[in-house]
Amino acid sequence: MFKQGELMSVVTRFAPSPTGNVHVGSQRTALYNYIFARQQKGKFILRVEDTDQNRYIEGAVENLLSSLEQLGIEFDAGPGKEDDKGPYFQSERNEIYNREVQRLMDQGHAYRCFCTSERLDELRKEQMEKQTPTGYDGKCRSISSEESDERAKTEKFVIRLKIPKEGLCEFKDIVRRDVKIAWSQVDDQILVKSDGYPTYHLANVVDDHYMEVTHVIRGEEWLPSVPKHLFLYECFGWEAPQMAHLPLLLNADRSKLSKRQGDVAVEDYLKKGYTPDALNNFLALLGWNPGGKNEIYTMDELIEAFDINKITKAGAVFDVQKLNWMNGQYIKNMDVEKYLKEARKWLGDLKVNEDKLDIALMAVKTSLSTFQDVPVKLAVFTGEPSAPEAEAKEMLELESTKLVFKAYAEKVAKLDDLKVDDFKVIMKEVQIETGVKGKNLWMPVRIGLTGEIHGPELGYIVEYLGKEENIKRIMSYKL
């Protein structure tokens, strides 16, 4: 349990590895770290965990940086924002890891292991068959330091942590509360790979210590390795940070959120016209909720309301339907200037009347769920009228429609300009003159102009089309 007012300044960190585009699950982890740090008036660090040379993907760091920037998740220290705690790329910190692992070796907490991967595979297979826990059997533990030094000159080796073999590791997690894992279940973790780079476990602990991280907020998949980390802190004589292991994000079928069942990259959602604010809001509420009727929160409100002690334990399904609703809310409530500017980016190769574009955009503002919908919703303004369907045809064939069209065309012809307000006046006049009102009045005009029975408010369409086009379209129906 995290208690307010503890005499420490909070430092959190987001530490992804650059193996692809940022995942929405990572976004949520970053968000919780960021929100918590801001709430506690602490510091939020970004650290790139690139110790696995094989998995590095070109452009991943750029994607990480740009995603965070677009989302407004700002770090206080990290790549491009160096301070005395850096560098913030693990691949540039090998000197530190080597120094620390040497300490471990000197103290007898770590040892070289010369076992081949073939032997390790074999061992694992045997253990599975015997239905016992899998893990390293400690063959190289007993090699003398003299022999170890000698063999190291010619043989490949890794460095392992000498995990206690007995007892129980008990620890507290802010989300999971009390967790117990038997030491017998914990493997002699590899700390340094044969290529000389550290594994996650070593690098993570060393960096968190030197970067003075006070709260480790990360995904649930790390929970089983906490004992290793705790033991490392103990060996080093360092104080361990507090832990909070977040529930996972799931597919609709409750399996781990994966690309097979939809988009998982932040970039994908941004490209589809979801706003960063909506995305943040939605993700923040997956795993935690302040209660009450409201679901819409600005970043500042999230920071204000967040309670790290109330994070949910169970995995959460990423429900696009709710995201769509929420994104729609953000667009509806968006400041007009900002909306217009953003919406204009989504026109694609739609041919629009530049002068009247804003009118069309405003007309569809409340009907958008994502910005990707802009061209679709705008089609009724920019395209030719579509061929009327059966229901529309019926309306056109009404006797009253003839009168309405005639009166409408005449009124429009008399005007110099055609604005939304003029249109309302005209329709009133047409109603009085023809005696037709309600649906029978409005529907035919809509169909006459667009061919559709549904669409945005007619006034906007009328103004967008302009006088000439209005008359042309209405008169095209030989009634």
Add this chain to the structure above:
RNA sequence: GUCCCGUUCGUUCAGCGGUUAGGACUCAGGAUUUUCAUUCCUGCAACAGGGGUUCGAUUCCCCUACGGGAUACCA
């Protein structure tokens, strides 16, 4: 296989020993609107199962079932 974590409406989040189990999304119906959308109202819908503890369990404990994670020289 072994270990760890989890389980409240279809989804998400409230509830933290006594509630008609609440909100949001979805869905259905209605109102408003020239239509769709928006907005508003109403409704449908859940404590995985079994044992305890207790005067009383959704809430605490245990077991089972189910789900997820970890078991890599990946993070």
